[in-house]
Amino acid sequence: MVIVVLFVLLLPVLIRDINRKYTDNWLHRQKDKVLKTVRSQGIEKYIQNDEGFGSYNTLLKEEYVSMDVDSADRKIDTIVNERRLVEGDTIQYRILSHNFKVGKKNYLLEIGKSIDTINETTTPLQNIAFEILLGMVLLTILADQFYSTYVLRPLGRIIRTKLIGHKFPLKTPYRKVHTSTSDFAYLDISIHKMIQTIESTFQKEREFISNASHELMTPISIMQSKIENMFGREDISDEVKERLLEFQRILNRLKSITKTLLLISQIENEQFLKDDSVNLLELLQEVYDEISIRLQEKNIQCNIDVPADWELEQVNKFLLFNLIFNLVNNAIKYNKENGSIDIVGKLTNKQYVLEINDTGIGIDAEQLPHIFNRFKKFSKSLQQDSFGLGLPIVKSIAEFHRIKIEVSSDLNIGSSFKLIFPADSL
Amino acid sequence: MNVLIVEDEKALTTEMELFLQANNFLCEICYNGATASEKIATNLYDFILIDLGLPDYEGLDLLKEAKKYNPEATCIILTARAAVDDRIKGLDLGADDYLSKPFSLLELQSRMQAITRRKFGLKHSVVALGDFNIDLTNRSISYKDLPVSGITKKEFDLVAYMLLHKNRTLTRSQLSEHIWGSVVNDDYDSNYIDAHIKNIRKKLNAYGTPDWLETVRGLGYRININS
Numbered sequence: 279m280v281i282v283v284l285f286v287l288l289l290p291v292l293i294r295d296i297n298r299k300y301t302d303n304w305l306h307r308q309k310d311k312v313l314k315t316v317r318s319q320g321i322e323k324y325i326q327n328d329e330g331f332g333s334y335n336t337l338l339k340e341e342y343v344s345m346d347v348d349s350a351d352r353k354i355d356t357i358v359n360e361r362r363l364v365e366g367d368t369i370q371y372r373i374l375s376h377n378f379k380v381g382k383k384n385y386l387l388e389i390g391k392s393i394d395t396i397n398e399t400t401t402p403l404q405n406i407a408f409e410i411l412l413g414m415v416l417l418t419i420l421a422d423q424f425y426s427t428y429v430l431r432p433l434g435r436i437i438r439t440k441l442i443g444h445k446f447p448l449k450t451p452y453r454k455v456h457t458s459t460s461d462f463a464y465l466d467i468s469i470h471k472m473i474q475t476i477e478s479t480f481q482k483e484r485e486f487i488s489n490a491s492h493e494l495m496t497p498i499s500i501m502q503s504k505i506e507n508m509f510g511r512e513d514i515s516d517e518v519k520e521r522l523l524e525f526q527r528i529l530n531r532l533k534s535i536t537k538t539l540l541l542i543s544q545i546e547n548e549q550f551l552k553d554d555s556v557n558l559l560e561l562l563q564e565v566y567d568e569i570s571i572r573l574q575e576k577n578i579q580c581n582i583d584v585p586a587d588w589e590l591e592q593v594n595k596f597l598l599f600n601l602i603f604n605l606v607n608n609a610i611k612y613n614k615e616n617g618s619i620d621i622v623g624k625l626t627n628k629q630y631v632l633e634i635n636d637t638g639i640g641i642d643a644e645q646l647p648h649i650f651n652r653f654k655k656f657s658k659s660l661q662q663d664s665f666g667l668g669l670p671i672v673k674s675i676a677e678f679h680r681i682k683i684e685v686s687s688d689l690n691i692g693s694s695f696k697l698i699f700p701a702d703s704l
Numbered sequence: 705m706n707v708l709i710v711e712d713e714k715a716l717t718t719e720m721e722l723f724l725q726a727n728n729f730l731c732e733i734c735y736n737g738a739t740a741s742e743k744i745a746t747n748l749y750d751f752i753l754i755d756l757g758l759p760d761y762e763g764l765d766l767l768k769e770a771k772k773y774n775p776e777a778t779c780i781i782l783t784a785r786a787a788v789d790d791r792i793k794g795l796d797l798g799a800d801d802y803l804s805k806p807f808s809l810l811e812l813q814s815r816m817q818a819i820t821r822r823k824f825g826l827k828h829s830v831v832a833l834g835d836f837n838i839d840l841t842n843r844s845i846s847y848k849d850l851p852v853s854g855i856t857k858k859e860f861d862l863v864a865y866m867l868l869h870k871n872r873t874l875t876r877s878q879l880s881e882h883i884w885g886s887v888v889n890d891d892y893d894s895n896y897i898d899a900h901i902k903n904i905r906k907k908l909n910a911y912g913t914p915d916w917l918e919t920v921r922g923l924g925y926r927i928n929i930n931s
Contacts, residue, residue, distance in 0.1 A: 493784075498805070499807065506719075506808060507719050523924075526875060574899060604889050
């Protein structure tokens, strides 16, 4: 675009320059013609008795040739714009002046072309050039259009289907993008190979977490049994038992982390079935029963306002229970004493939306994007007895059920977690 | 009662045997599937505990054999490989219950008892604690023929669990594993057991003093019965 503008701006100057060069060339050619005549036919053809020769064509005096004896003894060979008086008219000419010697005499030859005539050709030339330019711009735009809609269509398709909106793990098999351009086919297959590499790395990571947590289960199980058996013995003092209890607490922590990691990896590996039908209100009631003791501890009011007829189809009840349990548990954990939790169901755009709003400490805006990351613990979270896997569980379960989560939060006022259920789970 | 433990982790079988023997079970142990298969085909057991992750044998095949030769036995699957598929297959093949590692030995005993109760429909069982009667069949508590009201499901579960493991101090984590075992969450040190016990005491105190429910300072809780 910049180039086009620059070109349009420079066009008059360029055309003028080209025209002048052309004129100068023409003048030189005329000069050569005259000099040739002088050489072949003698100066007498033009000048007799030292009388100057002059010729101009037509009434308009567009061009003229003059030859005269030159008194000055200097070499002249110039082209300049000058005014000349011709038969009473003052006309601006572009004039070639050239002097030469014949015998002992110096002669001065002048060939002129009127500036008006030159300009007369400049303007149409400029116009033509401008039109050509315009045509070229249009042609370029058209070609671009053609290029991007037709020739580059496979590229767009590759970007759309293979890069944007690509989700891991890869569920659909590789589908070739139809193209006759080998470069695009190459790009397509290269992207596919890259994605396969990423995919297999992901897969390895998932397998590793799964295997590691599985492998840890047996040793944890042994330790837990040993502690339990020792704890049950009569001959062990209470002091030692208290130490055992600390040991058990640490083991519980290890157990919880391992179990949670295992659960997340099982969800990610799609080892859970989605064949339960769940009434949302009943599920919330179950969570409430499970969690009421925690509400009571902090004297938190929990209001549930969800229509009784909201049924969720093809879900995993165990997982959904854990999803909601963890969200409500967080709403309690990060709430203030005597605070409240509002669980509200709203039908928005034909989708079930469940909101869990609390009056808790809230989440920092800059921490908000990271709250679903594993093992992310925030300085603000007052609780020390959590390990930062509550929300990752929530996220995994939500993704497994294609539930969208939206979070908003005001520091020291509260947080709101919105679960948007997919339209087809109703 | 006879228990066959099929488990290749020696350290774990030692603890299981220790615990079950203390609770008057007779234990036999197999460290691999081949010997277990022989034993199952020749002996009769009341309980068969099968670890699915045996190095030499498909655990589910062993379960099939157990169902064939020991149809009366209660089969419980133990596994670290808590694949959901396996759980469903195991229960389909006739396993009575499923415990994923790591499990509490107390929980194992509780499950074994619950299955026995379910299978053989034990006679109406009511346990007397002072002036209180705990009805394990109807899951209710009464005081001198007066029903105690307001006891929640969770609260009753806690009392029943402590009653099953009577005269033994149960730690908070053992109790919370029993009543919150299926919940996977972020907390690893919940003290909500205290709140539950407080509630239970409050509700019982409206009728009489539950002096059988003891707080063992620094350790946990226990129900004392002098037999």
